[in-house]
Amino acid sequence: MRIIVAITGASGIAYGVRLLEELRRAEAEVHLVVSEAAKKIMAYETDYELAEVRKLSRETYREDDIAAALASGSFQYDGAVIVPCSLKTLAALARGYADNLITRMGLCALKEGRRLVVVPRETPLDLASLRNLVAVRENGAVVLPAMPGFYHHPRGINELVEYVVGKILDQLGIPHQLFERWSGK
């Protein structure tokens, strides 16, 4: 299974990194783009080293590498995830503004009808961003906000992160045991 992961400059970089770890466990072939803003936030809010994060993928690309394979609609893959997805990247996707490899890849996914999961992280949401969420949904993306549930009684931050990552894996059709599914009480 070939998956594209893009990490953009929103808080919640851990969601992206934890997803990469799970994709490695699932032996997926991962193609990774980390935006310049995401690199800064990774350093600010996590203990992850970019070089270590990159090792979780098969291929990594710079956000300005607009000639990369991922920039073409002919690139074949099973799903793409932008996690976390900044409101700026969301706006570009909603308006067809392919200003870097991440937005170009996302817009190619939409035009080719490929599975694209966007994981926005911001609160509260301004009206433009709410409309942008509707626009990308109407255009075929799955909007999966970083909103962990609490009914599985998380015992810390890791389990909150894993809840969201599990929901992403569900969208990709990848089995996991990151949270206990509700089975009725």
Ligand SMILES: Cc1cc2nc3c(=O)[nH]c(=O)nc-3n(C[C@H](O)[C@H](O)[C@H](O)COP(=O)(O)O)c2cc1C
């Ligand atoms: C510490 C920090 C936290 C941020 N958190 C968010 C966030 O949670 N959501 C968001 O949409 N933007 C956030 N931003 C702003 C984005 O990083 C900024 O809009 C950037 O241009 C996004 O670029 P990118 O989408 O190319 O990664 C944050 C910026 C900083 C410095």
